[in-house]
Amino acid sequence: MRMAVSSSEQQTAFSLLERQSLLQGTDDNIKALFANACQAQEYERDKILFLQDDPAEWFYIIASGWIKLFRETMDGHETVLDTLTTGQSFGEIAVLEDDTHTYGACIVEKAVLYRLPISLLKKTVEENHKVALSMLQTMAQHRKRQTHEIESLTLQNASQRIGCFLLRLCDPFTEGETTLQLPYDKSLIAARLGMKSETFSRALNKLKEHTDISVQGAKVIIPSLDAISGYTCSACSNEFPCEDLH
């Protein structure tokens, strides 16, 4: 469903845009160009935004909800490359891939997205040196994240991987309790972490034993980040909070 963009939404879009590393340090007129081209959309669960190898018309910034990025293997299995939520963006990499999406994107929890034309981004990166440098920084950030991911898949056990996934959703500067709202479908998180659903359930129970977290449906309550980071981050070369998030 396409929504009209009210001026207050335009404001929200602008403030989300400003926080994107892509536009950091760029002139206000470039930011305004992007804010004006920005369209708000609301989507229901299971809507496929695009598939791998689709021509890329838009890239997206998430205002609310959960999205999964995925690919399909030749023997028909799906890999969940990432699950994204509020404030994160996706699809922009297509400007470096002949305007083609290298993964599919699907709504997993009712979402409001801001979409922006790939053509505008491409033109701006090609013409504006500052934006090209910002895009480089954004890519470096993504790269760090992926390096982190490879390390996690190689070295952490299943419980630590769940702990890591949760920690990375927390504000590291919160004192006291943190409550996270996960997607209702836990098998999505299992797939995202490269686990079978049964492994995920067992590992989550183990994590609850080793730390002090509690889980109520899709809600996770973390009384203190110290207990969970102590358990999780020992098997990783990053200290908490992860450098690739900031």
Place this chain on the structure above:
Amino acid sequence: MRMAVSSSEQQTAFSLLERQSLLQGTDDNIKALFANACQAQEYERDKILFLQDDPAEWFYIIASGWIKLFRETMDGHETVLDTLTTGQSFGEIAVLEDDTHTYGACIVEKAVLYRLPISLLKKTVEENHKVALSMLQTMAQHRKRQTHEIESLTLQNASQRIGCFLLRLCDPFTEGETTLQLPYDKSLIAARLGMKSETFSRALNKLKEHTDISVQGAKVIIPSLDAISGYTCSACSNEFPCEDLH
């Protein structure tokens, strides 16, 4: 050991440099600037080039030999992020990381490297829009490689992962037999693929049963790429040859 750079080595350095995606499409005077700043070095096995968090002075292009990139976890384990050989480069990402190396690099098989100043790369990326765009393409390539890696760790079994590692070292356009020279220390490849040494041995035997490859010490003989790609690539969303390699 530092070697003097003869004019023929300068020529080799220049031709290796020209093939780097980083300098593709840039003017000849930029290429000459890099070729002139390039120094050849020869290193023995186990030499540490730099450690994680070291200030970055140089980035490197491999003329021959094997290098591993690694990180250490807080509980003292090592992750092998990558093993690299002839024609590949490393360390250049430091220009986007406050001139700091985000991983360590160590020689695992006697190597000749060409090293280039990070400061020159940084200055050129900042001043030259074309080089910034090339660097973006290089980063996109790395990103594809890492996405591929995450997928492989999530979906392929151990034998398929070894098959994938071998295939990615082959020239996909070769007809007939391919011979690969691996590092002598197989535990390095095991670590690179996130496996214990015992798992690696078992999985390699299984790969030999399922395909027609044979292994003699550090040498792997692959009679046809079809048999190995048929077995390996079915559990992956990339078709052979992998798009991120070309």
